[in-house]
Structure formats: structure tokens, C-alpha cells
Amino acid sequence: MLRLSLQDLVLRVKICKLGEVEPTLLEAVDPPSPKNIRRAIDSLKEVKALTNTENLTPLGTQLAKLPLDVFLGKLIIHGAFFKCLDAAISIAAILSSKSPFISTMGSNSQKEVARLSFRKGDSDLLTVYNAYCAWKRARSTPGSNEYAFCRKNFLSSQTLLNIEDVKMQLVVSIADAGLLQLDASQKTSLNRSVIIQYPIPDFQDQN
Structure with missing residues (x-):
């Protein structure tokens, strides 16, 4: 997990409706740091992939389909x-x-x-x-x-x-x-x- 894009992981959590992002990712065997999780969430908010309440936007759904930053x-x-x-x-x-x-x-x-x-x-x-x-x-x-x-x-x-x-x-x-x-x-x-x-x-x- 540490080698994967956290932005991508956050989008996957939201698409699969696994619950709140940070608690879900922290349950992993090798969890990313809370600071890096927050940074990934903030970057997704910046591009309007997530709302301020961390809900997935239509743009976020489309971005999750692309193997890109x-x-x-x-x-x-x-x-x-x-x-x-x-x-x-x-x-x-x-x-x-x-x-x-x-x-x-x-x-x-x-x-x-x-x-x-x-x-x-x-x-x-x-x-x-x-x-x-x-x-x-x-x-x-x-x-x-x-x-x-x-x-x-x-x-x-x-x-x-x-x-x-x-x-x-x-x-x-x-x-x-x-x-x-x-x-x-x-x-x-x-x-x-x-x-x-x-x-x-x-x-x-x-x-």
C-alpha cells in the first residue's frame, strides 16, 4: 500500500463505499501516515474530486477511471x-x-x-x-x-x-x-x- 498513490486509494475507498477514508486506510497492515492521508484528501478537494465534506463528486468518479495523477x-x-x-x-x-x-x-x-x-x-x-x-x-x-x-x-x-x-x-x-x-x-x-x-x-x- 505504501507504494500506491494515496489519491487513488482515497478514491477507491469512496467509490467502494468502505466508510470514512482515514479510519479505513489506518486499518491496513502497512497503513500510510495520517498526515499523508490528509494531504491526499486535501489534494482531491483542490481538484474538486471530493467535496468539503469528503463526498465523491462526478469529477472524482471520472478521475478514478484514469491511471494518472x-x-x-x-x-x-x-x-x-x-x-x-x-x-x-x-x-x-x-x-x-x-x-x-x-x-x-x-x-x-x-x-x-x-x-x-x-x-x-x-x-x-x-x-x-x-x-x-x-x-x-x-x-x-x-x-x-x-x-x-x-x-x-x-x-x-x-x-x-x-x-x-x-x-x-x-x-x-x-x-x-x-x-x-x-x-x-x-x-x-x-x-x-x-x-x-x-x-x-x-x-x-x-x-
């Missing part, structure tokens, strides 16, 4: 609501991975120029996101060499592939949870673990 899960759900789901999942995958920018032989000025070409304001996250999107375009452009693109821009192709793999796993989890509607061909692609090349559809209104 609740803050990243909320990002994805908001991305769906505002019809930018693909960008939200991409950013969640980036935040779950290391930076694709690498330190290799070459002048620092060359590396900085390459990085600045992807820069968006003062956001390192958006800089990485822009680099990832540019890599995706390079991969899908006929005649383009993605490895040459990575060398030119001091990017790790393996890290970018890892980000793409994490993104695919997130899409699988979202689809399995019933939060994303896919057609038969898209489901087949996911089941075969093929890197997704199609636009990710927006959430459908479940009400």
Missing part, C-alpha cells in the same frame, strides 16, 4: 470539455516523461537557437510541446528524415517515441474507461499497439 487527469477531462483533447493528452504524456532536449557535442549557442525555435512565451512545457508537435509533423511528412530533424534540433528520438508511447497508453486507458468513443478501426489500431496517427476524437456528451 489527479491533476493530469483533470487536465485531460478539461481538454475534452474545451475540445482540445489531443493537446491535453500530449501534454499529460510530456509531463509524465523526461525532457526530449539533450546535451550532445556541439556549441551551447546552437542548442539554444534550436530550443528557442520552439519557444512559446516563457513556458518550458509549451516549448517541449511545440518540439513534440514539430517532430510529429516531420515523421508524417513524406521524404522527411525524423532522425536528421532530431539531430538538427538536439532532440532525443527515443524520448519522443517514449512520449508517444505514453500518449497511446493514456488513450487506451481513456477508451477502456468509456470516456472516449472510438470506431472499430481505431480500436483495432489501439489493440495492436500501433502508434496513433489519427486525430483523437472529443469526448461525447454522456448525459
Whole structure:
């Protein structure tokens, strides 16, 4: 239990209606500390997964279906609501991975120029996101060499592939949870673990 996300455990306690969170978790063989339990509850209240009286909200029910930190899960759900789901999942995958920018032989000025070409304001996250999107375009452009693109821009192709793999796993989890509607061909692609090349559809209104 000590290795699991306390946020996830709290949500499981609430979904399974096992009673009050802290007493329930303290009955475990290796219980987490009361301080950490309270911190997890407070973080769930912060993202509106729990009410102030520690009742599960509709958002909390949806977050419990995602194998993600609740803050990243909320990002994805908001991305769906505002019809930018693909960008939200991409950013969640980036935040779950290391930076694709690498330190290799070459002048620092060359590396900085390459990085600045992807820069968006003062956001390192958006800089990485822009680099990832540019890599995706390079991969899908006929005649383009993605490895040459990575060398030119001091990017790790393996890290970018890892980000793409994490993104695919997130899409699988979202689809399995019933939060994303896919057609038969898209489901087949996911089941075969093929890197997704199609636009990710927006959430459908479940009400």
C-alpha cells in the first residue's frame, strides 16, 4: 500500500463505499501516515474530486477511471470539455516523461537557437510541446528524415517515441474507461499497439 498513490486509494475507498477514508486506510497492515492521508484528501478537494465534506463528486468518479495523477487527469477531462483533447493528452504524456532536449557535442549557442525555435512565451512545457508537435509533423511528412530533424534540433528520438508511447497508453486507458468513443478501426489500431496517427476524437456528451 505504501507504494500506491494515496489519491487513488482515497478514491477507491469512496467509490467502494468502505466508510470514512482515514479510519479505513489506518486499518491496513502497512497503513500510510495520517498526515499523508490528509494531504491526499486535501489534494482531491483542490481538484474538486471530493467535496468539503469528503463526498465523491462526478469529477472524482471520472478521475478514478484514469491511471494518472489527479491533476493530469483533470487536465485531460478539461481538454475534452474545451475540445482540445489531443493537446491535453500530449501534454499529460510530456509531463509524465523526461525532457526530449539533450546535451550532445556541439556549441551551447546552437542548442539554444534550436530550443528557442520552439519557444512559446516563457513556458518550458509549451516549448517541449511545440518540439513534440514539430517532430510529429516531420515523421508524417513524406521524404522527411525524423532522425536528421532530431539531430538538427538536439532532440532525443527515443524520448519522443517514449512520449508517444505514453500518449497511446493514456488513450487506451481513456477508451477502456468509456470516456472516449472510438470506431472499430481505431480500436483495432489501439489493440495492436500501433502508434496513433489519427486525430483523437472529443469526448461525447454522456448525459
